[in-house]
Amino acid sequence: METLLRWTLALLQPLTLVWLLLGIWTVHMVWKRLWRWSALPVMAWVILSLLTCTPLISWLLLGLENRYPLPDPAAVEEADAIVCLGGGIGPSLTEPTGLRLVRGADRLSTALSMAASGMAPVLVLGGGGYKQDEVVYSEADAILNFLERFPNVPFESISLGVCAHTRDEALKVAQLAQERGWDKVLLVTSASHMSRSVGAFAKAGVTVVPVPCHYLSRYNQIGDVEWLHLPDRTSFDLFDTWFHEVIGTWVYQWRGWM
DSSP: OHHHHHHHHHHTSHHHHHHHHHHHHHHHHHHTTOHHHHHHHHHHHHHHHHHHHSSHHHHHHHHHHTTSOOOOGGGGTTOSEEEEOSOSEEEOSSSTTSEEEOTTHHHHHHHHHHHHTTSOSEEEEOOOEEEETTEEEEHHHHHHHHHTTOTTOSSEEEEOOSOSSHHHHHHHHHHHHHHHTOOOEEEEEEGGGHHHHHHHHHHTTOOEEEEEEOOOSGGGSSSOOOSSOSOOTHHHHHHHHHHHHHHHHHHHHHHTOO
C-alpha cells in the first residue's frame, strides 16, 4: 500500500504529468505517421527524458566536481586565511538569524567549521547583494552580523561587502593578501565552481589551496544511481549549475579573467 501511494504521488507531480502527456502525444503522432508534426514533440520528449529520467546531468557535473580532490590535512595546516565565496545564504529581514540558507549553504558551514577548528585565524566572507526598496543588503555583511552575536568566536571575520562576481571577490582578496602578507589561503566554494574560482584567484595573483564542498552530482552522494527513473525536478537545478559553470568558464577565459 505504501509503495502504491508513493508511485501515485510521483505520477501526480506536475513534471511527471507533462512528461507522460507529451510521451502519449508523441506516440499518437508517430502511430498516425504524422512525421512532419511529430518531429518537435519527439525531440522535446527525448530531451526532457534525458535530462530528468537519467543520470546524464550528474555525470556531466561529476567532471566538474572531481577536478580538485579534498586536500590532505597537512595542506591546510597553518593557513593565513579561509576565504568563503558567496552563494550560501541570503540576507533576511524576517528570519530570526537574519540569514536565509540557500542551495550553497554547505560553503558557509564548511568554512565556519574550518575556522572554528583553528585552521586559520581569519575568515573572509564573499557574496553578492540583494536590493529591496532602494537598499542593497550584503550577503557577507549578514553573516558578519550573525557572527557578532557570539562574543567568543576564536577567529577574525572580514566581509568583502557586495561583490559582483567571483572575479570581484578574487580582486578584493588579492588586495587583503597583499596588505596583510598572506601566503597561504584556503578557498572554500562548491566543487563544481572550484575550477573557475581557482583560475580567477590565480589571475588576480592569489595562489589558493582548494577546499571543495557542496557536491551535487549523485555520483558523489550516498545512494545507488538509477539509470532510468521517473522525471526528477531537481535535475533542472543540476543542469542550471553545470550550464552556468560551462558558460561562465568560457566568459572568464574570453575576458582574460582566468
